[in-house]
Amino acid sequence: MMKVKLLAMLLLFACVSNAQELSKEDVKKEVVRLLDSINKAKLPDTKSGVSNDEHWYDRISLRGYAQIRYNGLLSTNDKVSCEQCDKSWGTTSTAPDAKANNGLFIRRARLVFSGQVHPNVFFYFQPDFASSPSTGIQNFVQIRDLYFDLSFDKKKEYRVRVGQSKIPYGFENMQSSSQRLALDRNDAMNSAILNERDLGIFFYWAPAEIRERFAMLVKDGYKGSGDFGVFAFGVYNGQIANKLDGNRDLNVVARVTYPFVIGSQIIEPGIQAYTGKWAFTGEISSGVIVNDPQYVKDQRIGATFVLYPKPFGIQTEYNIGKGPRYNTLTNTVDETDLNGGYVLLNYKWDLKKQHIYPFAKFQYYDGGKKYEKDARSYVVRDYELGIEWQPFKAFEFTAEYVIADRTFEDSALPINRQQGNLLRLQAQFNF
Numbered sequence: 001m002m003k004v005k006l007l008a009m010l011l012l013f014a015c016v017s018n019a020q021e022l023s024k025e026d027v028k029k030e031v032v033r034l035l036d037s038i039n040k041a042k043l044p045d046t047k048s049g050v051s052n053d054e055h056w057y058d059r060i061s062l063r064g065y066a067q068i069r070y071n072g073l074l075s076t077n078d079k080v081s082c083e084q085c086d087k088s089w090g091t092t093s094t095a096p097d098a099k100a101n102n103g104l105f106i107r108r109a110r111l112v113f114s115g116q117v118h119p120n121v122f123f124y125f126q127p128d129f130a131s132s133p134s135t136g137i138q139n140f141v142q143i144r145d146l147y148f149d150l151s152f153d154k155k156k157e158y159r160v161r162v163g164q165s166k167i168p169y170g171f172e173n174m175q176s177s178s179q180r181l182a183l184d185r186n187d188a189m190n191s192a193i194l195n196e197r198d199l200g201i202f203f204y205w206a207p208a209e210i211r212e213r214f215a216m217l218v219k220d221g222y223k224g225s226g227d228f229g230v231f232a233f234g235v236y237n238g239q240i241a242n243k244l245d246g247n248r249d250l251n252v253v254a255r256v257t258y259p260f261v262i263g264s265q266i267i268e269p270g271i272q273a274y275t276g277k278w279a280f281t282g283e284i285s286s287g288v289i290v291n292d293p294q295y296v297k298d299q300r301i302g303a304t305f306v307l308y309p310k311p312f313g314i315q316t317e318y319n320i321g322k323g324p325r326y327n328t329l330t331n332t333v334d335e336t337d338l339n340g341g342y343v344l345l346n347y348k349w350d351l352k353k354q355h356i357y358p359f360a361k362f363q364y365y366d367g368g369k370k371y372e373k374d375a376r377s378y379v380v381r382d383y384e385l386g387i388e389w390q391p392f393k394a395f396e397f398t399a400e401y402v403i404a405d406r407t408f409e410d411s412a413l414p415i416n417r418q419q420g421n422l423l424r425l426q427a428q429f430n431f
Helices: 002-020 024-042 208-219
Strands: 060-073 104-118 121-131 140-151 158-166 197-205 231-236 251-257 260-262 265-278 296-307 312-327 332-347 349-351 354-368 377-392 395-409 417-430
Touching: 140 197, 197 251, 296 332, 312 354, 312 377
Parallel strands: none
Antiparallel strands: 060 104, 060 417, 104 121, 121 140, 140 158, 158 197, 197 231, 231 251, 251 265, 260 265, 265 296, 296 312, 312 332, 332 354, 349 354, 354 377, 377 395, 395 417
């Protein structure tokens, strides 16, 4: 129809031009004006977000990050290690002269597919291409997150999350590895859930204003934990991610946190707890006795306090509870008390578009790790001094000096206290 109108107008201009001897320049200007109006008429209504050609997959975005580490500098004791932290750090070998394979190591290589595929459905899928199974062969693909948020209101203040995702327990556990200053999470809180994730159903609530604040604390470089609600409550398998449930006992978790604005500062106190039963599915060595391997008590409560770096910051958490732990005297796995936490001091220095974060961290943990060999017994006292440099958004570099004192004992290493220092380096690429 527009083409017919245009042709008619052109013929009219030609007639008028012959009759009134209009200049060619005037005709040219009018044709350009008509063409512009046609093009504008074909554009979608971007303000309302309505387009006849829009599909659900047009709303999915893609981003990701990768981390490459080197733990081979200035190491004074190769037997200092942390299995849950970084498999390229140290060794758990029982050989007296064992050396660590502290070479270059891809710690994480992740892609994130996400989007609001429906006004009430949000989709999130994150595979990791650098998973490290115990075989020693590296860089397997494994699902980290696969969940859907079903919201019940226009502001999306009330939502239910279904799928494999982070369990709402602990600020540092919720904080993305791409945001965290220290290279690894603390043993005390992170020993609750391996890889921080499991399959479950969770209810989250947060006012729209606070959801925006959660997003700002990440976007503007304040090392936020992300949006896991002001209030969270849910159930999950309690068996760690990517594994079948070992019993029919679902864990129950709850968390309350709130980022308050006080003058120019933002503080975020929080409290969280979970309870359930742990099921051993192959972690126990021959000869080690467990009273009821399918239903070992596993419960904790933890407190959090965060002062965001504006420019000086403090981040601290502590938890107590009960869980399985190897007993070196009886060669059994018992239900015992556990406790531990950490304190992180940090500073945000903005140098034009660059960001520099000096930090210092102390952590302590006295308890077991249910998902390691024989529910390995731990006593950890580590100091970490480091600095993160972000010259631009696509690249970050972190150097961290560790002063470690770690006792970790199982049936193969019943007496094993290791002390040592090392310098750890990481290059992170964001895309």
